[in-house]
Amino acid sequence: MKTQVICFANNKGGSGKSTTCASLAYAFAVRGKKVLLVDGDMQLNLTLSFFPEEKVLEFATGENNLFIAVKEQKDLSPMIVRTEYENIDLIPSSTLMSTVECELFTKWQREFILKKLLRPVVESGIYDFVLIDAPPTLGCWVMNILIASDKIVLPVEASPWGLFGLANMLEFIGQMKELAPSLELAGVVVTKVDARKNYFKQTMETLRSTEGIRVYENVIHLDSSVEWAQDNSKPVGSYKKSSRSASEYGLLAEEILKSFG
Ligand SMILES: Nc1ncnc2c1ncn2[C@@H]1O[C@H](COP(=O)(O)OP(=O)(O)O)[C@@H](O)[C@H]1O
Numbered sequence: 124m125k126t127q128v129i130c131f132a133n134n135k136g137g138s139g140k141s142t143t144c145a146s147l148a149y150a151f152a153v154r155g156k157k158v159l160l161v162d163g164d165m166q167l168n169l170t171l172s173f174f175p176e177e178k179v180l181e182f183a184t185g186e187n188n189l190f191i192a193v194k195e196q197k198d199l200s201p202m203i204v205r206t207e208y209e210n211i212d213l214i215p216s217s218t219l220m221s222t223v224e225c226e227l228f229t230k231w232q233r234e235f236i237l238k239k240l241l242r243p244v245v246e247s248g249i250y251d252f253v254l255i256d257a258p259p260t261l262g263c264w265v266m267n268i269l270i271a272s273d274k275i276v277l278p279v280e281a282s283p284w285g286l287f288g289l290a291n292m293l294e295f296i297g298q299m300k301e302l303a304p305s306l307e308l309a310g311v312v313v314t315k316v317d318a319r320k321n322y323f324k325q326t327m328e329t330l331r332s333t334e335g336i337r338v339y340e341n342v343i344h345l346d347s348s349v350e351w352a353q354d355n356s357k358p359v360g361s362y363k364k365s366s367r368s369a370s371e372y373g374l375l376a377e378e379i380l381k382s383f384g
Pocket residue numbers: 135136137138139140141142143168259314315316343344345346347349350353368
C-alpha cells in the first residue's frame with residue numbers, strides 16, 4: 124500500500140490533536156504499521172509524547188528539526204529520529220515554529236513547501252503512514268500541512284465549546300480542496316468524553332446531523348492515564364496498556380484502518 128499522509132487538525136486548541144496523533148501512532152505501530160510522526164506545532168507536544176524534555180529541547184534548538192527544514196528547504200531525511208518503538212520514527216519540532224508564518228511569507232509557492240519536502244519520504248515507501256500534528260491555527264503553515272496530507276482526522280472535544288468553530292474549520296478544509304483536490308476529511312474523533320455528564324450525547328447528535336462528515340463510532344473518554352503517560356513521555360498504549368484510553372485508541376485505530384480499506 125502507498126504511504127498515506129494523515130494530519131490531525133482543528134483550529135481549536137485542547138481538542139486532543141496531539142494526544143490522538145501520538146496514541147494512534149502507537150496503536151498503528153503495534154498493529155504492524157510503520158509510522159513517521161511529524162511534529163508541526165511549536166508547543167512540541169508530539170515530540171514530548173516520545174522523548175523527555177531535555178531531549179526535546181535539544182532537538183528544538185539544534186539543526187535537525189522541522190522548522191530548519193522548512194526555513195532552509197532542506198532534505199527531511201536527516202531530521203528523522205528513531206523513537207524507542209521499532210515502528211515509530213519522528214521529525215521533531217522547534218519552538219521557532221512560532222515564526223514559521225514569517226518564513227513562509229517570502230517563499231515561492233509557499234503553501235506547497237511541506238508537500239515538496241515530504242515527497243521523497245512518501246515516494247520511498249518506507250512508511251505506511253506519515254502522521255502530522257497541526258497547531259491550532261488556520262494560517263499558511265496549516266495550509267501547508269493540509270496540502271501535504273491525503274486525509275484529515277479532526278479531533279473534537281465533547282464540551283459546549285468543542286463544536287464552536289467547527290463550521291469554520293470545515294469551510295477552511297473545503298477551500299483547501301481547490302489547492303489539493305484529493306484531500307479528504309477522513310473523520311471526526313470525539314475526545315475527552317466525561318462519562319459523568321450527558322452533554323456528550325448532544326455533541327454526538329450535533330455531529331451526526333452535520334452533513335458530509337464521518338463521525339467515528341469509537342470515542343475517547345477522559346482518562347487520567349493520558350496525562351500520566353504524557354508526564355512520562357510515552358504514548359498511553361505503551362504507558363498503561365490496560366487503561367481505558369489505550370483500549371479506546373486501539374479500537375479507534377482498527378476502525379480507521381478498516382475505513383481506509
Ligand atoms: N482522553 C483524555 N483524557 C484526559 N486528558 C486528555 C485526554 N485527551 C487529551 N487530554 C488532555 O487535554 C489537553 C489537550 O490535549 P491535546 O492533545 O494537547 O490537544 P491539542 O493538541 O488539540 O491542543 C492535554 O493537557 C491532554 O493531556
